[in-house]
Amino acid sequence: MGRLPVSRYTEVLNSQGFKTTKMFCDIVSKEGGKMFLCGHWGAWTILLLWCLSLSSADLTCPQKCSCYPDTSEVNCSSKHLTGVPEGLPNNAKRLDLSGNQMKTIGRRQFSGLSNLVDLDLSENMISMIEVDAFQGLKNLQYLRIKNNRLKIIPVGVFSGLANLRRLDLSENEILVFLDYTFKDTINLQQLDAGENDLVFISQRAFVGLQALKEFNVDRSNLTSIPTEALSQLQSLTKLRLRKLTISVLPNNAFRGLNKLRTLQILQWPSLETLNSNSLVGLNLTTLVLTNCNISDVPYTSLRHLVYLQYLDLSYNPITSIQGNLLGELLRLQELHLVGGNLLSIEPGAFKGLVHFRLLNVSTNRLSTLEESVFHSVGNLQTLRLDKNPLACDCRLLWVVRRRRRLDFDGRQPTCSSPNQVRRKAFRDFSEAELPVIFVCRQAQILNRQLQDTNVVEGTSVRFDCKADGYPSPSITWLSAQQTALSSVGRVRVLNNGSLEVRYTQVQDSGTYLCTAANAAGNDSIAVSLQVEGLPQNHTASYFSDEGWMETSLPTSTNSSAQVSSPYPFDAKTLIIATTMGFLSFLSSVAICFVFMFFWSQSRGQIKHTATIDFVPRSSVGGGGIGGDTGRFTMKLI
Template identity: 25%
Template structure:
């Protein structure tokens, strides 16, 4: 029995040794594999000469050619300030960059991109070609880039794009062609870009937009910017008619007038919500063109040289919520008749115009208005009920005008809320009896913290310009007894009367002296004449006496 137990113990010891040996062998294998993998990774990630590597990002500045030893695991490859002028076909195929996600060829001298230049980059999603000297992109240059969703082509020298130029980019969602020299957009230029949602063609040389074929195929486009094509004067009928998903259209900074648009210009834009005309010489609101887009909620007419706002200018845009009429210096009155048509209006900017007064009931029907801006203008007066109707207002900006006072109940119709902001800064306030009633109304309706919150007095205080004793002080810091209209000091009437009498007396005295001197002179002269006659009678004949020129006509 003892031998059996001893044998069992010996067998267990042998089993333990065997298991320990196996564990050690496995550990050696794992360590060797780890070392081999480490050596392989280190060998794979040898950074190309003259480049910098940070993880899976490789940056080769001022490169004259593409290095041959770029690690194939690279996901971001950047060539800032490169010196390539030409990108031949199949440029990247030998480098086996099948994991590359972003390629930056920015700020260089690239002039030409040849067909199939980007073959071999199946995972690429971002392609940066901006800030180059690109003048020509061959047809099919973007073939095989099935996953690219962002293409940056701004700040180049492109004068034209071809029909179907981007057909190899079916996943593209965002593209910028701004700051080039494009003179027109050919038919079917964007065919194949079925997923494009954002397109910028700003700062080019476009002079006209053709028919619907210019933007055909862009059924999912949501934002189109054609701003600052300074020669653009003509927009064709139905130019945008196939942009069924467009929500934002920017046409600012061109040479468009109200005559550039017809009733059909915006046909088909059933989802358009924002239309920007800023900095065009429109002259008048192109009201007829708005007929096709009644769902419009934001209209920007900033700096459009508007001569007037007519009665029915916005009758076809009843859902407008934001209207910008700022920087139209010919506008002198709040268009109250127009506001009555816009029952949904929430934001109105009427700044930098020539309005001088807000007449009574100008906003009587603007009950939905939440923000009102009338800044940097010539506003000098607000009538008693000028702000009546603004029952939902939470921001009022009247800064930098010529206001000196406000009527007592100017803010009576504007209810208090935690978000209410009123800016009265940079006005020449006259802190005298004329402003007293308004400030007393403010003190009655708001406590000190509310005044500080509403009127933003910690950052943009409304300050007194006059009278001298109050100049420079916040209008909300003036005690009531200092808001007086003192009459000028009474004149010293007695002193003035004395001065007047002295002056009159002096004049009379001088006149008497002159008269007396004259009389005495005449008397003296006549007496002398008589003496002379008597002397001649005694010593000469009568004929000789008559020959003297005696003045007998002198009289007193």
């Protein structure tokens, strides 16, 4: 044992319960060294006896490693080791072998380290771990094999690790998890298998992981959710699936995970659809679906999640949050939708969510956020509206009035319009400015001229409806049957607000209503359309995808005679159809003769004629026994 300073001996004595207050030492320098003179010889003698009682194994330390007795730690990191060093102290609790050049871990290479709690084998070149490699590490709780070259883990590698709590297998080249790979790690709580080349997880791979609470799979080659394998994880509370290439989340994808509380689906650029029952059976409190390709809020998939408190749909191309569709998420407290394409949040979007307290919709395309969106703005605590092109008008007045109480998370919203307050933060507005800037002007239809139109059936008609107001009003049309009209179809609303009725029909007759509306109010105007049918003795018209088709009809002298339908085919069509049928018939006959020819060739004998005997029918009644027979010969081609 090397010589220790006096202070170190004092610490050792104190740790053993000795009093050293009376001990004094004088250091006298002499030629060739130092001499210790101690006045407390009893304590000195006890210290020497205690040092001699230490096990020699506890004092050893491999040449390239650093040992720290105080913490029972051995650091052999980045020492260019090609194998597990010999002579490791038996009392070591933490062993760091990361950053070396080891390629294989043999059987029972750590058998003498029964006190080891933490083992780090990360950042080596390990491609093979033999069965029973960790046998003897009965107290091991943390095992890191991150960033190596493992392709497969043989069954039995983790034998003897009954107390293991955390296992990190990330950043390897593992292709498959075989049945019963983890059967010996019965107390494992966290498994990280991210950044591997996984293509398959066997159905019974996770048998034995009854205590696992957290499982991470990042950037694998899985083509489907390993539902059967995951169903073995009855205690799982957190599941993270990152950078997968699955486009559809199927029904019952996480069947049996009744204790799962947090599900994170991150960076699936190909994920577009969540089936309606994909999350059924889960009791999630946190759901993260970010950096995917989901274009709509998956309302039907979420409706079962009555315990959900935190929902993150950020970085998806979602354009709208519709009204009255999230009401079943009774416990929802936070919604994050950052970096999307949000253009609108409809009134009543969070209706019924009495616990809702945080909304983060920063970095979108929102121009406003109306108070009617929320069940109660009194519950709202945090609102992120920054990095949106906000129009500062009466619709945002409720936000500005609460700018002292609302938490903007340190990122103040700013105005994009009107121009005089462009880029001005909400906190910078004075109370006197609010009734001047944050105002709206009621929608008003500009041209109220009477539009009554009478047309003949088949004519196209357009009705104008232009309106003014601040903010710009929206235009809607109701049909004569009081149904809302859209921008598609024969009767449609154009982008400029006009109504177009193409190829009018008699049933289109009636009164149509145009309504212009904004946050300050609405205005409406009615137009009339009367469509006169064509005379029956003139032409018959019918509407097709190509427009109106007209067919001339013969004049009828009898008013009660029914008009016959025009012949559905012309001469050209009949000629083409007949020719095609005749060609098909000739092709069938030719195929039959070819078949008969080759069949006769396969028989080995070719007969060009066939003779058939027959009994002619009697002139009185049918030929009976003894009647004359006949014969004829048929030539085969």
